[in-house]
Amino acid sequence: xxxxxxxxxxxxxxxxxxxxxxxxxxxxxxxxxxxxxxxxxxxxxxxxxxxxxxxxxxxxxxxxxxxxxxxxxxxxxxxxxxxxxxxxxxxxxxxxxxxxxxxxxxxxxxxxxxxxxxxxxxxxxxxxxxxxxxxxxxxxxxxxxxxxxxxxxxxxxxxxxxxxxxxxxxxxxxxxxxxxxxxxxxxxxxxxxxxxxxxxxxxxxxxxxxxxxxxxxxxxxxxxxxx
Amino acid sequence: xxxxxxxxxxxxxxxxxxxxxxxxxxxxxxxxxxxxxxxxxxxxxxxxxxxxxxxxxxxxxxxxxxxxxxxxxxxxxxxxxxxxxxxxxxxxxxxxxxxxxxxxxxxxxxxxxxxxxxxxxxxxxxxxxxxxxxxxxxxxxxxxxxxxxxxxxxxxxxxxxxxxxxxxxxxxxxxxxxxxxxxxxxxxxxxxxxxxxxxxxxxxxxxxxxxxxxxxxxxxxxxxxxx
DNA sequence: CTTGACACCGCACAAATGTTCGTGTATGAT
DNA sequence: ATCATACACGAACATTTGTGCGGTGTCAAG
Numbered sequence: 001x002x003x004x005x006x007x008x009x010x011x012x013x014x015x016x017x018x019x020x021x022x023x024x025x026x027x028x029x030x031x032x033x034x035x036x037x038x039x040x041x042x043x044x045x046x047x048x049x050x051x052x053x054x055x056x057x058x059x060x061x062x063x064x065x066x067x068x069x070x071x072x073x074x075x076x077x078x079x080x081x082x083x084x085x086x087x088x089x090x091x092x093x094x095x096x097x098x099x100x101x102x103x104x105x106x107x108x109x110x111x112x113x114x115x116x117x118x119x120x121x122x123x124x125x126x127x128x129x130x131x132x133x134x135x136x137x138x139x140x141x142x143x144x145x146x147x148x149x150x151x152x153x154x155x156x157x158x159x160x161x162x163x164x165x166x167x168x169x170x171x172x173x174x175x176x177x178x179x180x181x182x183x184x185x186x187x188x189x190x191x192x193x194x195x196x197x198x199x200x201x202x203x204x205x206x207x208x209x210x211x212x213x214x215x216x217x218x219x220x221x222x223x224x225x226x227x
Numbered sequence: 228x229x230x231x232x233x234x235x236x237x238x239x240x241x242x243x244x245x246x247x248x249x250x251x252x253x254x255x256x257x258x259x260x261x262x263x264x265x266x267x268x269x270x271x272x273x274x275x276x277x278x279x280x281x282x283x284x285x286x287x288x289x290x291x292x293x294x295x296x297x298x299x300x301x302x303x304x305x306x307x308x309x310x311x312x313x314x315x316x317x318x319x320x321x322x323x324x325x326x327x328x329x330x331x332x333x334x335x336x337x338x339x340x341x342x343x344x345x346x347x348x349x350x351x352x353x354x355x356x357x358x359x360x361x362x363x364x365x366x367x368x369x370x371x372x373x374x375x376x377x378x379x380x381x382x383x384x385x386x387x388x389x390x391x392x393x394x395x396x397x398x399x400x401x402x403x404x405x406x407x408x409x410x411x412x413x414x415x416x417x418x419x420x421x422x423x424x425x426x427x428x429x430x431x432x433x434x435x436x437x438x439x440x441x442x443x444x445x446x447x448x449x450x451x452x453x454x
Numbered sequence: 455c456t457t458g459a460c461a462c463c464g465c466a467c468a469a470a471t472g473t474t475c476g477t478g479t480a481t482g483a484t
Numbered sequence: 485a486t487c488a489t490a491c492a493c494g495a496a497c498a499t500t501t502g503t504g505c506g507g508t509g510t511c512a513a514g
Contacts, residue, residue: 007491024288025296026254029471041493046473048491061251065292065471065500069252124349128450146425149376149449167454198373200427222376222447223355227394234461256501268463273503275461292470292501 006055010048012037014057017070027066094122095137095157101171101180102141121155121221128218134160135218138171147201148182154222156182158215169197169217175210182217233282237275239264241284244297254293321349322364322384328398328407329368348382348448355445361387362445365398374428375409381449383409385442396424396444402437409444 006014016036020028028036034045049068052058056074061067121137128135140154148169150156156171164170170185172194183194183204192211194204233241243263247255255263261272276295279285283301288294348364355362367381375396377383383398391397397412399421410421410431419438421431 009491024294025286026288026291026293027252029292030473031471039492041495042472043474043494044492051491059252061253063472063499064253065256066253067251067472122351122354124351127349127448146376149373149378149425151376151424165454169451197378198425216453217451219451220447220449221354224396224444224446226443227392236461257503258501266462268465269502270464270504271462290469290502294502 006052007048009037009039010052013045013048013052014070014075017058017068021070027068029066095135097121097137097139097155099138100141101138101156101182102144121157123157123219128157130159130218136160136215145182147196147198149197150182150220151222154220156217157219157221159218160215162213164213164216171214171217173212173214174204174206175212176206180214185213233279234275236264236266237279240272240275240279241297241302244285244295248297254295256293322362324348324364324366324382326365327368328365328383328409329371348384350384350446355384357386357445363387363442372409374423374425376424377409377447378449381447383444384446384448386445387442389440391440391443398441398444400439400441401431401433402439403433407441412440 013033016033017028020032020036030042030045030049033049034040034042037045039045039048049058049060053060057071059069059071136158138156138158140150140152140156143152145151145154158171164185166186168185169182171180171182172185172192173180174194181194181204183196186193186195187208190208192206192208194206194211196203240260243260244255247259247263257269257272257276260276261267261269264272266272266275276285276287280287284298286296286298363385365383365385367377367379367383370379372378372381385398391412393413395412396409398407398409399412399419400407401421408421408431410423413420413422414435417435419433419435421433421438423430
């Protein structure tokens with residue numbers, strides 16, 4: 001069984017159930033599915049739902065209104081859920097770790113390996129109150145970010161944006177240095193001051209047009225393994 | 228508004244919606260609620276649901292079968308969800324933030340306010356592969372841990388234990404200094420070396436019997452608010 | 455005592471919703 | 485050509501399910 005075995009309609013149905021459930025916190029009816037997937041007949045929706053149930057992708061409770069749910073475990077196992085939307089599952093969501101951030105390296109925009117098993121970090125909605133669809137993560141390599149109190153191996157969660165307010169921590173590409181770094185942003189006139197989190201280090205001051213913001217740092221996560 | 232304002236029935240209804248939804252992946256009907264909470268009349272269930280909606284504890288979609296959902300954010304905020312089910316919800320668990328860690332302060336063992344609205348952090352099982360029952364969290368106050376690359380406001384997740392291996396980061400009480408600190412542990416003979424994460428700072432060296440380990444640091448989490 | 459708010463009960467009704475059946479259209483195998 | 489199978493359509497049907505209304509009992513305020 002593979003997703004390619006599913007008809008286009010069945011994929012759309014899965015997609016819709018997922019989105020609807022996330023929005024309403026209860027599953028859709030057969031008619032709601034039909035209306036949104038473009039199926040006029042309830043029996044056709046029913047037919048396709050039965051197929052999906054046969055493939056064990058959804059669970060149905062008979063004679064119960066809205067009595068269906070996605071089989072999240074199965075879907076995840078088949079690597080499909082991430083395609084759906086922001087990678088959200090029941091109060092959790094997964095953020096792709098797009099690459100590494102290290103001295104002298106730009107941030108890659110496109111993930112080289114979109115479904116790298118190690119390429120995700122899963123957070124709860126409550127931790128960051130932000131929509132997941134513009135979040136991405138980077139793994140810090142080396143100790144070049146230690147002035148931002150970010151260590152080798154840390155994971156930095158960023159919100160993709162190309163501007164930021166004073167006082168926010170950003171990932172910025174510094175043209176002259178050919179370097180991406182994490183710093184607090186401060187604009188003064190036409191200059192940009194990039195301030196380290198740790199006051200024992202020196203700020204970087206550059207003309208605004210020599211600094212490109214990649215995203216705002218919304219979280220730093222360090223997981224320590226037992227020795 | 229407080230939970231004590233709710234009637235016993237309303238509390239049971241909340242509880243039932245929660246359990247039912249977790250089990251079935253869709254919300255219960257008015258009649259299912261009535262049957263399980265011991266209310267014979269659908270209108271009485273409806274009446275109480277409206278009350279709960281007024282208190283903003285649930286959301287209802289009118290004329291929609293099973294059109295209700297718990298307002299998890301609100302419930303969490305009021306500290307109620309933990310009572311429901313051992314702090315564990317569908318791959319997530321909550322860790323109590325027992326107190327603050329700052330220069331000169333010991334770590335409090337017992338939370339003063341068990342359901343402090345700000346007193347929890349919710350993680351996913353995947354993030355730390357550890358049982359939740361011996362984990363606790365501390366909020367860092369001040370910049371006294373900056374040598375461990377831990378900043379003011381960071382949350383430190385600890386595994387409660389009174390010994391640790393070389394190379395592990397621990398929270399330790401240093402008797403002479405009357406201070407709790409975060410450092411990497413290294414034993415050499417009868418001496419304990421507490422090494423900062425940032426090599427620009429100095430290690431602390433003490434006799435082993437003057438250092439008490441509170442727990443092993445398993446994670447550091449920093450959440451940055453937009454400016 | 456009366457009144458009104460509150461919580462509750464049953465029941466009937468209408469709307470929402472799943473199920474079933476008859477039918478049609480391709481496509482591929484026999 | 486014939487048959488089987490997968491997929492689709494629409495309409496009628498039966499259940500599920502939310503809503504509304506009349507009514508009951510309690511209790512405190514007027």
